[in-house]
Every structure is written in structure tokens, then in C-alpha cells.
Amino acid sequence: MSALGNPARRWRRLVVLAGQENEAASLAGAAAAERRGDSDPVQIIDRAAFERLLPAGAVHQGWAIEVEPLPETDVDDVLRAAAVTEGRSVVLVLDQVSDPQNVGAILRSAAAFGASAVILGVHGAPPATGALAKAASGALDTVPLVRVVNLARTLDRLKEGGFWCCGLDETAVESLASLDLGARVALVLGSEGAGLRRLLRERCDYLARLPTRAELPSLNVSNAAAVALYELVRGEPDTTQR
Structure with missing residues (x-):
């Protein structure tokens, strides 16, 4: 609908x-x-x-x-939107996340927590099929899905536009909650198997972990995205109309 x-x-x-x-x-x-x-x-x-x-x-x-597919959005559109956004602007960058269910669920969390875009590479990323749209539960029509050729260069563009790039990594020393990431944040997540590729890790300003305590510390990438987004907006004023 x-x-x-x-x-x-x-x-x-x-x-x-x-x-x-x-x-x-x-x-x-x-x-x-x-x-x-x-x-x-x-x-x-x-x-x-x-x-x-x-x-x-x-x-x-x-x-x-x-x-029909939605009109394409590019990184310049994301930067222009961030320039006029009051409060924190958050984008998600997905590195080789290929499962449409995961991408759809991440879009749904992005909509719920006010992220302004989800960025993914054109290689290995799923098309915007019915399966992805169903998992997104309407978020495909509210959160821009930006496809780029080179994710490493995209992180450079985001940093030039005032974003701090933070990669999620379960082996990182610092937790996400301990970082002061400023008003513009690009949260970078890798695939569940390989994690972030080396070049993207090197492009990130920070690497951070989620404070999981189980013997199996890693979360499904869509769950990790939801937890990280909540952490980023936790201290923000709640402007939701009830």
C-alpha cells in the first residue's frame, strides 16, 4: 500500500x-x-x-x-539532504550485504529510527524485488536506497560532506556507545560472513562494536543495524506524535 x-x-x-x-x-x-x-x-x-x-x-x-522502479538517488542527494537536516543525520552503508530479506529489514529499521538513506554497492547487492520490498514493510518508499559503484570512494565523499564514518566490527576495542560521532554519521556494516572489507575498514574514522555478551557475539546484520541505530538516536529528543 x-x-x-x-x-x-x-x-x-x-x-x-x-x-x-x-x-x-x-x-x-x-x-x-x-x-x-x-x-x-x-x-x-x-x-x-x-x-x-x-x-x-x-x-x-x-x-x-x-x-516502476523509483527514480535513482545519488550521494549528492544524500549530502544535500543532510545540509538542511536539523539534528543528527544518519546514513547506513552496506558492504556486500546480498540477502534481500536483510536489506529490507535494514530499510525498515532505518525508517523507524529516522536514518536518511541506505547506501549499497551495485556489485553483489540485491535488486529491489518484491521480496526486499515485503521485508522493508513500506520503507522502500520512504528511505532512499542509493546504489554506488565504489563504496570506498563513497565514504570519502561522505567524509568531505561532514560525515564521520563508523564501521561496526565485533573485534573493535571501543563500543559504539562510547563514541561521540557528531551530527552526521555514516554507519558501515559488512556481510555476516566476511565482515567489512579491508579497504572500507581503512576508510572508516572509527571502528566500534556492540556490547554483546553471549559466547556467540555476532548478530545478524539487520539486527546489528537496528541496535546500532537505536544507540545513535537514544539521546535524541523524541519528536514522535502519539
Whole structure:
């Protein structure tokens, strides 16, 4: 539903499985009609045609929205947004995080804790598929997903723009909570297997760990991102309207 509410998102069609014209599909159809001005924007199709639209094993509720990819955002856009942001500006940089479920979950945490962008390399990173969008739970339409060719150079650009780059590393001496990272922070996370690559570690201003205490100290990368984001915003004023 978030895709229909995003004015930057261009969509192709809304399809509903025959016999599954439920309330959710009706609401989505009404939203689609408002966006396009159509009187009947919903297409009813049979199961075989519907399943061909989705990845194998995809979980659904009998309807799907086919959309265009969002307009690309680049690092300059991130820097311009940071320049006019009041308070702390946080971006996440993902090094070879290839699982769409993890990237989607990280986007969801980024939206929850107010991060301004998620940056990842074009090589080895997952495309913005339905699986990623589902894991993001709407955050794909609220948090810019920035794809870059060279992550090391991107860290240099962020530092030129006033960001302090902090890499998460379970072997680091300092904990994330002990650091004073200033108003602009780029949090750099590596893949669960290899961690941060050497060149990115060297580009970071700081390396920090999360204070885990179990015999198996490492967290899933999406969980680590959520914990780190909470730590970064923990002392910030809560401006959420309840």
C-alpha cells in the first residue's frame, strides 16, 4: 500500500486473483483510481497468470501492484539532504550485504529510527524485488536506497560532506556507545560472513562494536543495524506524535 501513497512511484497496474476481491484489494483499487483517475483500475486475472507475476513461493493475499522502479538517488542527494537536516543525520552503508530479506529489514529499521538513506554497492547487492520490498514493510518508499559503484570512494565523499564514518566490527576495542560521532554519521556494516572489507575498514574514522555478551557475539546484520541505530538516536529528543 505504501507504493500507492508515494507520489514519486510510477505504477503499471494493480492485479487481483479471481475470487480474492477482498477488502485490501478494494482499498488498493480505490487508492489507485485516485492516483490515476481511472474508474476501474483493478485487473482480475486467473491463478496461473497471477502466479507468473510473482517469484516462486511468494506469500500474497490475492493481489499485487506492479510498479516502476523509483527514480535513482545519488550521494549528492544524500549530502544535500543532510545540509538542511536539523539534528543528527544518519546514513547506513552496506558492504556486500546480498540477502534481500536483510536489506529490507535494514530499510525498515532505518525508517523507524529516522536514518536518511541506505547506501549499497551495485556489485553483489540485491535488486529491489518484491521480496526486499515485503521485508522493508513500506520503507522502500520512504528511505532512499542509493546504489554506488565504489563504496570506498563513497565514504570519502561522505567524509568531505561532514560525515564521520563508523564501521561496526565485533573485534573493535571501543563500543559504539562510547563514541561521540557528531551530527552526521555514516554507519558501515559488512556481510555476516566476511565482515567489512579491508579497504572500507581503512576508510572508516572509527571502528566500534556492540556490547554483546553471549559466547556467540555476532548478530545478524539487520539486527546489528537496528541496535546500532537505536544507540545513535537514544539521546535524541523524541519528536514522535502519539
